[in-house]
Amino acid sequence: MKKKKNKIKNNVLKNFITSIKIIYKHEKKYLFLRLFMTILEPIRVYMYALILNNAIAVLESPLPTFERLLLDVGVATIINLILGTVLRNCQELSWPLSEKITYKIILERSIHTLDLDYELLEGPQGQEALEKGTRYNGEWNGIVGLANRGLRTIQYLIQILIGSAIMLTINIWLVVCIILLAVFKIYLENKRQAKVKSINDEAIPYWRRVNYVNNISTNLSIGKDLRVYNMDRFIEEERTNVFKDILRNIRKRIAYNTTMDIIIHVLAAIDSIILYAFLLNEVLNYGMLISTFTFMLASVSNVTWSLTYFAREYSNTYRCSLESADYLLIMGDTFITKTYTNNLPDTEFSIEFKNVYYQYCGQTGYALENVSFKIKKGEKIALVGYNGAGKTTLTKLICGLYHPTKGQILINGEDIETLKRDELAKAISPVFQETLIYAYDVKSNISMAYGTSIDYDRVIKASKTVGAHDKIKTLKDEYETMLTRDLEDDGIDLSGGESQKLAIARAIYKNAPLYILDEPTSALDPLAEAKIYQNFNEVVGGNSVIYISHRLSSTKFCDKIIVLDEGQIKETGTHYDLIKEDTLYKKLFEMQAEYYKKGETNNEN
Numbered sequence: 001m002k003k004k005k006n007k008i009k010n011n012v013l014k015n016f017i018t019s020i021k022i023i024y025k026h027e028k029k030y031l032f033l034r035l036f037m038t039i040l041e042p043i044r045v046y047m048y049a050l051i052l053n054n055a056i057a058v059l060e061s062p063l064p065t066f067e068r069l070l071l072d073v074g075v076a077t078i079i080n081l082i083l084g085t086v087l088r089n090c091q092e093l094s095w096p097l098s099e100k101i102t103y104k105i106i107l108e109r110s111i112h113t114l115d116l117d118y119e120l121l122e123g124p125q126g127q128e129a130l131e132k133g134t135r136y137n138g139e140w141n142g143i144v145g146l147a148n149r150g151l152r153t154i155q156y157l158i159q160i161l162i163g164s165a166i167m168l169t170i171n172i173w174l175v176v177c178i179i180l181l182a183v184f185k186i187y188l189e190n191k192r193q194a195k196v197k198s199i200n201d202e203a204i205p206y207w208r209r210v211n212y213v214n215n216i217s218t219n220l221s222i223g224k225d226l227r228v229y230n231m232d233r234f235i236e237e238e239r240t241n242v243f244k245d246i247l248r249n250i251r252k253r254i255a256y257n258t259t260m261d262i263i264i265h266v267l268a269a270i271d272s273i274i275l276y277a278f279l280l281n282e283v284l285n286y287g288m289l290i291s292t293f294t295f296m297l298a299s300v301s302n303v304t305w306s307l308t309y310f311a312r313e314y315s316n317t318y319r320c321s322l323e324s325a326d327y328l329l330i331m332g333d334t335f336i337t338k339t340y341t342n343n344l345p346d347t348e349f350s351i352e353f354k355n356v357y358y359q360y361c362g363q364t365g366y367a368l369e370n371v372s373f374k375i376k377k378g379e380k381i382a383l384v385g386y387n388g389a390g391k392t393t394l395t396k397l398i399c400g401l402y403h404p405t406k407g408q409i410l411i412n413g414e415d416i417e418t419l420k421r422d423e424l425a426k427a428i429s430p431v432f433q434e435t436l437i438y439a440y441d442v443k444s445n446i447s448m449a450y451g452t453s454i455d456y457d458r459v460i461k462a463s464k465t466v467g468a469h470d471k472i473k474t475l476k477d478e479y480e481t482m483l484t485r486d487l488e489d490d491g492i493d494l495s496g497g498e499s500q501k502l503a504i505a506r507a508i509y510k511n512a513p514l515y516i517l518d519e520p521t522s523a524l525d526p527l528a529e530a531k532i533y534q535n536f537n538e539v540v541g542g543n544s545v546i547y548i549s550h551r552l553s554s555t556k557f558c559d560k561i562i563v564l565d566e567g568q569i570k571e572t573g574t575h576y577d578l579i580k581e582d583t584l585y586k587k588l589f590e591m592q593a594e595y596y597k598k599g600e601t602n603n604e605n
Helices: 012-026 028-060 066-113 118-122 124-133 142-167 172-202 204-218 220-228 232-286 290-331 391-398 421-426 442-447 456-465 469-473 496-510 526-540 575-580 584-604
Strands: 351-358 368-375 380-384 406-411 428-431 514-518 544-548 560-565 568-573
Touching: 012 028, 012 066, 012 142, 012 290, 028 066, 028 142, 028 290, 066 142, 066 290, 118 124, 124 204, 124 290, 142 172, 142 290, 172 204, 172 232, 172 290, 204 232, 232 290, 351 391, 368 391, 368 568, 380 391, 391 514, 391 544, 421 428, 428 496, 442 456, 442 496, 456 469, 456 496, 456 526, 496 514, 496 526, 560 575, 560 584, 568 575, 568 584, 575 584
Parallel strands: 380 544, 380 560, 428 514, 514 544
Antiparallel strands: 351 368, 351 406, 560 568
8 A cells, every 4th residue: 555645745824724614614703803803903003193193293293282282192092992892802702712713713623533544644744743733722822823823924015004004104125125025034033933833843851751651650550560560760760861852952952942033033124224224314404394204203113013913923834833733634535535435235244354464554574365265144253363463454444444455355345445434344343352341331331322312222242142131230330331431430341351341242232244352352261262252153143253351261162263473374274273283273172271271270279
């Protein structure tokens, strides 16, 4: 399978338009408020210069009166106060809407992540892209920040255009000089933001290490090992080392920012020198009135600081565009392998592997090599082999989580690479090695559904099949009991064996044509395991089942055993066929049988 490159193109205008569209989709009112503020703020800014001009003009007139001063200045002042009040109210109204949009964007990203190709997302490029694409949220960062920063940039541009029009009445070269300096500052600010983001990106592996150490410190499932093996020393050492890297990264960013700040402040000082030189020349040599001088000074000052903020805001827009590009990469199709178009054929369920190879990212050989076999409807198959033989890889290929490097997998005669993922998901009830219990109530953990969509009778039947019903009845709220303490303080933590029972009950409740049980009973004792398998076989009836278990006693009732070794199928047959010959399966079975005999002898002693 050809991997797509995740090259990011930072087209600021295109990303800005995309951010506007996203905000418009989620909350139109917020966008209109921001546009209104973008237009209103420049008017308010130049009202101050107008008020000052009117006041001095009245004082310069031959017959200045208080009434004229009050009229000329008072009206403009009242208008300015109204504008300021409206802008503050708009700001107050926009903040909760911004939070709402951010929430919707995060939710949309979370849901979309589940549509991304599991294999691509699991790889190093996918992990890096996911980390970058989920970092920046809020009113002034990422997608929302790009829209806000972009509109602020437009606001300052409007202020510059108004001031420049006023300045043109004095001297065109004043406008040219200040704008050229502003362009240079924009260049420097863009360079600064790109460099700072690059430095921040260098810290991603460091923060990943910090998060890992923090997570294992608070993970109760491994808390026993951490305490018994005195892992506090490892945690302390790892955090100390990684924080040295983080501090070095921070110092690098501060040093660069400080240098750029000095350069930009020097340019701002040059702006001021040019401004005062031009205006003083007009007053001294060309008789400019003090009111005009004051108005021009205020207007040109507005232009100079607007240019400074324009440069800064545009560079922030550039940064937000880079952040948005990371987000848009995840939300795009780079990590979606293809569009699956075919439905699962409504025929007798079957699976066929045809010369399938699979190679992990960065692997030199193959995890699976030239694997071919068939599973007919209703067949019970056992996958047997040493750890790392390729059993779990094979099941992930069947689930469509991985894609064959070479070869073909057929489901009901249809190439798995053409089947819609939701159609494929409906056909499989898996129990993976990593048993997951979700922070919801028991019935939701079994049914993976909510509210009235839950079939309560099926939930109880599934839990009885795996021997979990009696335990659940002892819980405070029975099937309504919340599990884990992630969301509820009084949530219940189940043991490893109890969690595995719920995971198997979940698969039974789904009742798909194919069950895949990948070491589902490793935390249970042999008697409990045997009872579950006995009940399970009665419930699944004519459905197909793939068993993966190191306890080979479970292979006796299977129709076929496939023995994997180093990614290849070494043997195929029934338990009784393979046990008769000098096979790898026989060796594995006898080694385990000897282990149990020794265990029984020790128990008798």
